[in-house]
Amino acid sequence: MKYDNGNTPHTERFCVALFGLCNSGKSSLLNAIVGQQVAIVSDIAGTTTDPISKAMELPDVGASLIIDTPGLDDNTLLGEMRVQRSREAIDRCDVAVILFSDGVSDIEKNLIEELRRRETPIIAVISKCDIKPNVQGLSHQITLITGLAPICTSATTGEGIDLLRQAIAQRHTAEQRLITEGFCQPHDVVMLIMPQDAQAPKGRLIKPQAQVLRELLERECITLCCTAEQMADALTTMTAPPKLIITDSQVFDKVYSLKPEGSRLTSFSILFARYKGDIETFVAGAKAIEQLTPSSRILIAEACAHAPKSEDIGRVKLPRMLRRKVGEALRIDVVAGNEFPCDLSPYDLVIHCGACMFNRRHVLSRIAQAAEQGVAITNYGVAIAALQGILDRVQTQ
Numbered sequence: 001m002k003y004d005n006g007n008t009p010h011t012e013r014f015c016v017a018l019f020g021l022c023n024s025g026k027s028s029l030l031n032a033i034v035g036q037q038v039a040i041v042s043d044i045a046g047t048t049t050d051p052i053s054k055a056m057e058l059p060d061v062g063a064s065l066i067i068d069t070p071g072l073d074d075n076t077l078l079g080e081m082r083v084q085r086s087r088e089a090i091d092r093c094d095v096a097v098i099l100f101s102d103g104v105s106d107i108e109k110n111l112i113e114e115l116r117r118r119e120t121p122i123i124a125v126i127s128k129c130d131i132k133p134n135v136q137g138l139s140h141q142i143t144l145i146t147g148l149a150p151i152c153t154s155a156t157t158g159e160g161i162d163l164l165r166q167a168i169a170q171r172h173t174a175e176q177r178l179i180t181e182g183f184c185q186p187h188d189v190v191m192l193i194m195p196q197d198a199q200a201p202k203g204r205l206i207k208p209q210a211q212v213l214r215e216l217l218e219r220e221c222i223t224l225c226c227t228a229e230q231m232a233d234a235l236t237t238m239t240a241p242p243k244l245i246i247t248d249s250q251v252f253d254k255v256y257s258l259k260p261e262g263s264r265l266t267s268f269s270i271l272f273a274r275y276k277g278d279i280e281t282f283v284a285g286a287k288a289i290e291q292l293t294p295s296s297r298i299l300i301a302e303a304c305a306h307a308p309k310s311e312d313i314g315r316v317k318l319p320r321m322l323r324r325k326v327g328e329a330l331r332i333d334v335v336a337g338n339e340f341p342c343d344l345s346p347y348d349l350v351i352h353c354g355a356c357m358f359n360r361r362h363v364l365s366r367i368a369q370a371a372e373q374g375v376a377i378t379n380y381g382v383a384i385a386a387l388q389g390i391l392d393r394v395q396t397q
């Protein structure tokens with residue numbers, strides 16, 4: 001999927017963020033990578049005050065999002081707020097480009113440590129090579145301290161920009177993921193059970209269905225779509241059982257009862273929990289539901305800060321299902337957007353939304369945070385599967 005017609009949502013773009021001290025040349029490097037004057041450049045420290053994102057098509061990568069961040073050492077009055085905005089970029093970037101203009105300070109060391117804890121790939125860059133008297137010496141020093149071999153770049157002469165683009169493309173290849181990875185091969189027959197009930201939007205498919213269908217067609221799978229009511233008839237038209245059946249969780253029981261012996265069965269929610277997070281952690285987290293007591297406390301985290309709907313999953317449906325199982329006294333806090341707390345220790349379980357507004361890295365950052373604090377974490381789809389009693393019957397890998 002290397003093409004981009006400009007409509008690719010930000011969450012599906014490969015996210016590259018540039019980090020470094022004030023005046024290290026981040027905005028100039030962004031402009032050099034992009035080949036346009038996107039960000040303001042000046043010799044005044046603290047020129048960039050808010051992260052600037054540029055959606056673009058990078059060679060050998062495709063749809064990308066490049067983020068220029070404020071300097072990590074901004075100590076002006078608003079500096080702390082700016083550094084906080086840079087933290088959001090740390091949470092969501094698929095690859096971090098760190099600019100070194102001088103030696104290696106504690107700020108870069110701490111950033112590297114934080115990125116390594118999240119397993120985010122790092123590319124080290126020495127900026128402004130055209131005016132550095134001893135690039136070799138600086139390069140040795142950076143490698144010695146950080147273990148990273150820096151690329152020498154100059155936004156002024158263009159030196160190293162192609163090398164940097166290639167390094168980004170390499171990280172992208174390593175990060176490529178498919179929604180249906182490991183579940184089917186090209187030419188497999190895949191059956192999709194997609195109820196089109198009253199809640200379905202008129203005239204179009206919901207996003208998970210559309211995305212899976214598109215991917216299967218691109219993977220050259222033979223794809224058959226039907227509703228649960230048509231499933232038995234659809235199976236009789238086939239000469240062999242489908243390799244894989246993917247169903248909406250709402251009709252899981254019916255689909256399970258009709259599933260031929262030779263077919264694997266999974267759900268859209270499980271596929272997206274894998275695609276947008278870490279399925280093993282989420283399944284282990286959902287098992288924590290069994291240990292909950294009426295005095296437990298749960299954090300429900302929404303990625304987007306939209307106005308809640310009346311039958312909102314996070315605020316209505318999930319709390320209702322949990323309280324029915326555990327007891328009415330169960331404490332449930334709901335946070336949205338960037339309200340996700342640093343301290344998760346008051347909670348017995350975190351349940352994250354499906355994260356259609358976040359990229360995978362952002363979810364992995366939150367999983368890493370929960371893991372560091374020893375708090376179980378799962379997501380909506382997996383939690384609902386556990387509460388419906390289908391988690392043991394659905395294929396997760």
Ligand SMILES: Nc1nc2c(ncn2[C@@H]2O[C@H](COP(=O)(O)OP(=O)(O)OP(=O)(O)O)[C@@H](O)[C@H]2O)c(=O)[nH]1
Nearest residue numbers: 022023024025026027028042046047048071155156
């Ligand atoms: N000679 C030379 N100067 C550069 C290069 N890159 C940036 N500069 C200069 O360095 C200064 C700072 O560049 P910026 O790109 O604004 O740096 P920044 O890291 O975005 O700075 P803040 O937004 O303040 O954090 C400007 O005067 C640029 O013209 C380069 O490759 N070579």
Ligand SMILES: [Mg+2]
Nearest residue numbers: 026027047048
């Ligand atoms: Mg800048």
